[in-house]
Amino acid sequence: MPVNDSILQEPEVFFPSEAMSAHATISGMGAYRALAAEAERDYEGFWARLARETLSWHKPFTQVLNEAKAPFYTWFEDGELNASYNCIDRHVEAGNGGRVAVIFEADDGTVTRVTYDDLLQRVCHFANALKKLDVKKGDRVVIYMPMSVEGVVAMQACARIGATHSVVFGGFSSKSLNERLVDVGATALVTCDEQMRGGKALPLKSIADEALAMGGCEAVKSVIVYRRTGGKVAWSEGRDLWMHEIVANEPDQCAPEWVGAEHPLFILYTSGSTGTPKGVQHCTGGYLLWAAQTMKWTFDWKPADVFWCTADIGWITGHSYIAYGPLALGATQVMFEGVPTYPDAGRFWDMIARHKVSLFYTAPTAIRSLIKLAETDMKVHPDSFDLSTLRVIGTVGEPINPAAWRWYYEHVGGSRCPVVDTWWQTETGGHMIAPMPGATPLVPGSCTLPLPGILAAVVDETGQDVPDGQGGILVVKRPWPSMLRTVWGDPQRFSKGYFPEELGGKLYLAGDGAVRDSETGYFTITGRIDDVLNVSGHRLGTMEIESALVANPLVAEAAVVGRTDETTGEVVVAFVVLKGARPEGEEAVKIANELRAWVGKEIGPIAKPKVIRFGENLPKTRSGKIMRRLLRSLAAGETITQDVSTLENPAILDQLG
Ligand code: PRX
Secondary structure (H helix, E strand, O other), rough: OOHHHHHHHOOEEEOOOOHHHHOOOOOOOOOOHHHHHHHHHHHHHHHHHHHHHOOOOOOOOOOOEEOOOOOOOOOOOOOOOOOOHHHHHHHHHHHEEEEEEEEOOOOOOOEEEEEHHHHHHHHHHHHHHHOOOOOOOOEEEEOOOOHHHHHHHHHHHHHOOOOOEEOOOOOOOOOHHHHHHHOOOEEEEEEEOOEEEEEEEOOOOHHHHHHHHOOOOOOEEEEEEEOOOOOOOOOOOEEEHHHHHHOOOOOOOOOOOOOOOOEEEEEEEEEOOOOOOEEEEEEOHHHHHHHEEEEEEOOOOOOOOOOEEEEOOOOHHHHHHHHHHHHHHHHHHEEEEOOOOOOOOOOOHHHHHHHOOOOEEOOHHHHHHHHHHHHHHHOOOOOOOOOOOEEEEEOOOOOOOHHOOOOOOOHHOOOOOOOEEEEEEEEHOOOOOOOOOOOEEEEEOOEEOOOOOOEEEEOOOOOOOOOOOOOEEEEEEOOOOOOOOOOOOHHHHHHHHHOOOHHHOOOOEEEEEEEEEOOOEEEEEEEEEEEEEOOOOOOEHHHHHHHHHHHHOOEEEEEEEEEEEOEEEEEEEEEEEOOOOOOOHHHHHHHHHHHHHHHHOOOOHOOOOEEEEEEOOEEEEEEOOOOOHHHHHHHHHOOOOOOOOOEEOOOOHHOOO
């Protein structure tokens, strides 16, 4: 290796400023190490202390971790609490009811401020209305809503009465919504007439109607509709109810239903390596603890902060860092209905300036697309806005490339704010590997170190630790309070998928590859090790898209892979064999467009393949296995250097390349 290379590879390090460290909750690496050591010394004692300090318990717990039914671990099992009480009532009782909980900015710029007093009233009204509709503890309520205060109110109201919510992202199709309604056995659905995004009204109620008409969800007795735009909607008398009408005469109080710490708070569907999404089930106590605790540690949240997480409530980030974490601490947060590019690509920066946001949390894809637009138009460049209120800026959902990291650090964070690159997943409930802003020296592209109490490691296929500096499989060695409890209705998929026998049955398998630096111990995530893609920070299963494609009457066979993309991280590339002749020219373009629209209808627009290539067959081994590695190379436009001697039909590569 030329001498200079080692110099070039020396990572740039950004240390926290003294001012940042001086006031931070974790005030330096010493404090970080002390917490990690406390967890190592007395694992249960550490978590019990945090759970007592951070949450209000109706009945204190006496048990901490129970491993008797591993991997179905439980935490704080005999304790009782209510998530909604923790997120709202206790702040009102402490005299902070007048504090703003949510600064809601609509797509058109209209701003509404909701205090903790208001939120309590609205949640109680809605909780009472749900009870009247016979929604009871343990019932499942699906929430198919846009970014709205009403969406958060619906989630909190479910939590208040002990119902388990399952939020379905508003971008999912009727078919995806139907599958989730059926799988979760919902008895009520909360939706909206239309959502507003980028100046356009997009239907939700009509998609919900379609989903319900597909059958299998006859258990849904009530459809509650939030009137957002006043657009025309079809109405099923007796089933459909306007949200504003059913809450109108409800009392301002609704006693919280105290539930056991393990009571399922929500189920959130996510993609895995099979054709069907899995319902990740989270509990009440352990989940809420970590959503709140990580706000204090990773964002260094303080009462004076204005927090803004740009994620949608349809994803885990919107659950943990909008609907639960910030509220559990009594924080003031911004919530945004619209898109970052409307009315122009300066919207985020303008909102940070106007609302004096101090903690900002977004996705690398958003940053990368805004970089592009800012490069050609100074009006939408963050340098043109006063972002001096920012203290900590974060990213989530996908790896952030060092160039985007530096731009974010310099132009958004003013070379002053630590960038917290947070690695975690739907299944982990909250941050797992991330810098502590007042302590951890930052290296662009690395999510740095595990949070105190999180025992992340890199192992090989047999579960043995690999030496630092060598890539491997990312695992977590001990259960933690906010981990998923099971896959709804499929405990086998939970135990086999997340605690596989091949790794010894005790390690949590994250599904990502990682490498740990031999000097610093810092983790760098190298991407998924299963057939899961990450497009714009959204998780998509290749098998799901393949199932959608082969459901089309024209399609005989399909294989889907990812291709690296500068802006969205990855894009979906589909290789398709039609039942009829292989199309060419305009015919191929026409069918590709039809198939794209089809996938949009089957799953949702986010799953649409960017590229569709047609072949007379797919590259297969003699035993009939599709050679995906080869397809990935073809998708990337690489010359095939792999051994193709085992290929049944090598000529096919020319058609697909
Ligand atoms: O591959 C990792 C990637 O996103 C996956 C989790 O996706 P999801 O459950 O939808 O949750 C996204 C929001 C937490 C992970 O398995 N991922 C998430 N954060 C990062 C990341 N990859 C690299 N760096 C990150 N900071």
